[in-house]
Amino acid sequence: MSGGLTRLLRRSPRAAAGGGLLLALVLLALLAPVLTPFSPTAQTFGPWLQPGGVHPLGTTPLGQDLWAQLVYGARLTLLIGFTAGLVATAIGTALGLSAAYFGGRTNEAINVLTNVFLVLPGLPLLIITSAFLRGGGVWSVIVVISLTGWAWGARVLRAQALTLRHQDFVNAAIASGERPARVIFAEMLPNLAGLIAASFFSTALYAVLSEAGLAFLGIGDVSQVTWGTMLYWAQAKGALLQGAWWWVAAPGLGIALLGTAFALVNFGIDEVTNPRVIHSVKATRVLRSGRRAQLAASGAQGLMDIRHLSAGYLTPQGPVRAVRDVSLQVAPGEFLGLAGESGCGKSTLAFAATRLLDAPGVVFDGEVRLKGLDLLDLEPDALREVRWKRYSLVFQASMNILNPVLRVREQVYDAMQAHGVHDRARLEARARELFALVGLREADLGAFPHQLSGGMKQRVAIAMALALEPELVVMDEPTTALDVVVQRQILQEIDAVRRRLGISIVFITHDLSLLVEMSDRIAIMYAGEVVEEAPARVLYAAPHHPYTRRLMSAFPALDGPVERREGIPGRPPSLAQDLPYCPFFDRCPSRMPGTCDVDKPARVEVAPAHSVACFLHSPAVKKEEAHAAD
């Protein structure tokens, strides 16, 4: 926790400024007895004394010292802010996590409750609740604010927790029999730490402002000294009419500074826990600047040129390096297949290379060029111009991008209108053409998404990806959710479209048999690295890497008898760790202890356009073997 705090303060100047300001205000409150010898409520001095001497802020008409009220008032104001922030955040977190974990009716009930609290107008609710809880002093104010302030945090946390709930690691924890409390607190909660902290600071800010508002209206216990009640009494006693503007200005400034401190810390947390803000753009540039000269010197080729790309995810447990120093080229008009077991980094590579990797995803290093254009360095506006027009992406859940309440035609139009095609006749003609291309009927343009099957919706998504005639379409398991016959049909259509339009396709799947049939070239990924790359026929006929050989034997021969599929024993290594040796070592039937577990094999060319990262094919190791044989 303290490590996280230090990291936050170091990495975000805003959080550091906010933290410093907050610390100063907390010290003001704690050191109140040192900063003033007077009680904030004692009516022992002359009325309306001017600031100066022993009364730096003068006195009230009842003869109370205003400086004493300011420093002691900081105590209660901070207490209200922190406690209400904590209580509301705890309620929001508990409800958000329970909704996500238990799902079903619990989720629905919590959702309805949260929405009801969100739509209830805040101030009247505060006023009514505080009328019920009158007489409880400062604690009733805290209860009122906590009750009215939890809903925002609950909504955000519920949404994030719902996403987390479907992550593989949570499913795995549940499947392995972990108790609900452990799944919630040990698996899910740490992933939400940044959001919870942000929720705390914004609720604390809400609490401070609400207290001031309530006190100013005279609701609650105005005999307590807070910055809010100071404002109330200043107004009630006509401080401004008497020219005692400092009575209003001092607590007003205190509230403004406290609000600024909370807001700055909140921004800082967002900056650090939402890597999209700093990492995808700024940090990537910094990280990559050292490599740039080296990459530029090596010259670019092909349509898409991925060079030394490293990407992954920033998690509370440390970075997951899902793509490790991957270099790959896509030639114009080429069908490049990318295969590998689940979790080896294929999707991360696709999303990172197309600048679609969302937080907590981050590009650590490398370069991606589309015909020389540095995609990772583009400003958001320039990126919007390029994306869909020059390249597009279709993924497994693409069909879910269709808005259920709009006819398909409008959505296909939208994709083109966003890039400047507005002529209705042209839009319609193009939409019909696209539908014909992907095997849909013109009549389907008038349908709502729910009237189409999954396969048809996925075809619509593919049609939309082709709408602006991009040079490259990256397809990440676009047909996996569909049945085998539909899958094959769509794939054949995609291939026909590619040939007709001359576009390049990067096709990702763990089904190597599909790729062997369709691809010009195949790259095999394992543990975040490309371990073998070759023309499809070469790879099928003579796979070199033991991992590729294993993958090949996991599906039946294309023309031979149907054999039993055999999985690869063992599991891929965790991508959260460093892998300074061959990542396939533990599972490799041909492993060479003393070599493969000591060093990492470089990818070397074994034949033209055929490269492998394996010591069995490394020239140095081969030479040594030859020596030994002599």
Ligand SMILES: Nc1ncnc2c1ncn2[C@@H]1O[C@H](COP(=O)(O)OP(=O)(O)OP(=O)(O)O)[C@@H](O)[C@H]1O
């Ligand atoms: N949001 C995330 N936070 C942390 N780790 C993640 C996240 N998303 C993916 N990972 C991890 O990154 C690694 C690579 O995942 P990726 O989805 O890129 O693999 P993949 O080969 O596409 O798998 P699949 O075929 O199942 O889609 C996996 O170990 C995965 O657990």
